[in-house]
Amino acid sequence: MLELVNINSLPVFLLIMVRVLAFFVTMPLFSYRTVPLQFKIGFSFFLAMIMFYTVDSSGIMIDEMFIFLIVKEALVGVLIGLIAFIIVSALQIAGGFIDFQMGFAIANVMDPQTGAQSPLTGQYFNFIALLFLLAVDGHHLIIDGIFNSYDFIPLDTFIPFGNTSIADFVITTFNNMFLIAFQISIPIVGCLFLVDVALGIIARTVPQMNVFVVGLPLKILVSFVAILVFLPLYITLVQSLFSSMFEAMHTLMQLFGGA
Incomplete structure (x- = not known):
């Protein structure tokens, strides 16, 4: 603790805390509004204090470039969390596709976690995915990811934004998000x-039946049954989704580090 109180160590501690705090601003699960702001700040402080003794800080000094190092740390934390948030957004996109076919697209609800409009099925998928993430200790892997980021992106190095591979990787990740959805x-x-095809055939063969009245509750019933049947497959896809999220974070950290 005496080393932490030393005035020469405060700039290093500030840089570490800025990256961790920025990481929690955009990272799934930790960035939600349901997590109190006091908890985010306090957890970032104690996590930065733990990492302070393990990070190489020999090249850090207060000069005219220090403010740019702070900005760099904030960008690193935000962008690493953002690339993970883009991958997890596939759940909301998938829910939007399903709700549009079910007829629930007009029944979007306010997501209390992000403050944005969210499809009903997307919310259901998102809750199951978050419970699965907590069940397999995925939140520990998330924290381990920000801890290992210092191996790829040291405190005294800057991000090579001129590297076109970073932009290509972000575009590829964005495309993969829609593929997973x-x-x-x-x-x-x-x-x-198939239900729409069957209703179309019925409408042509039995004109007396009002398929618009029968179609909506029938599609909702089929959707619920299909979700129940394909739920084990969905768990497998969620496992693949989180594997892609951790891999994307690792690759982006390598690109930021100039690897």
């Missing part, structure tokens, strides 16, 4: 497409 939603969307 399509994989999650395609079983239910495929079943609803």
Whole structure:
């Protein structure tokens, strides 16, 4: 503790805390509004205090570049958390695809965690995914990711934004997010497409039946049954989703470090 109180060690501690705090601003699970702000700040402080004794700080000094180091640390934390948030957003996109076919697209609800409009099925998928993440100690892996980021991006180095591979990787990750969303939603969307085909055939063969009255509750019933049947497959896809999230964080840290 005496070393931490030393005035020469305060700039290093400030840089570490800025990265950790910025990481919690955008990281899934920790960035939600349901997590109190006091907890985020306090947890970032104690986590930075723990990491302070393990991070190489020999090249840090207060000069005219120190303010740019602070900005760099904030960008590193925000961008690493943001790339993970983009991957997890596949759950909301998949829920939007399913709700559009079910007829629930008009029934979006306010997500208390992010403060944005969210589809009902997307919320359901998101809750299951978060419970799965906590069940397999994924939150510990998230914290371990920000801890290992100092091995790839030291405190005294800057991000090579001129490297085009960083932009290419972000675009590829964004494309993979839609691919994962399509994989999650395609079983239910495929079943609803078959229901639409069946209703179209019925409308042509039995004109007396009002398919618009029968179609909506039938599609909702088929959707619930399909979600129940494909839930084990969904758990497997969520496991793959979080593996992709940790891999994307690791790759982005390597690119930031110039690897």
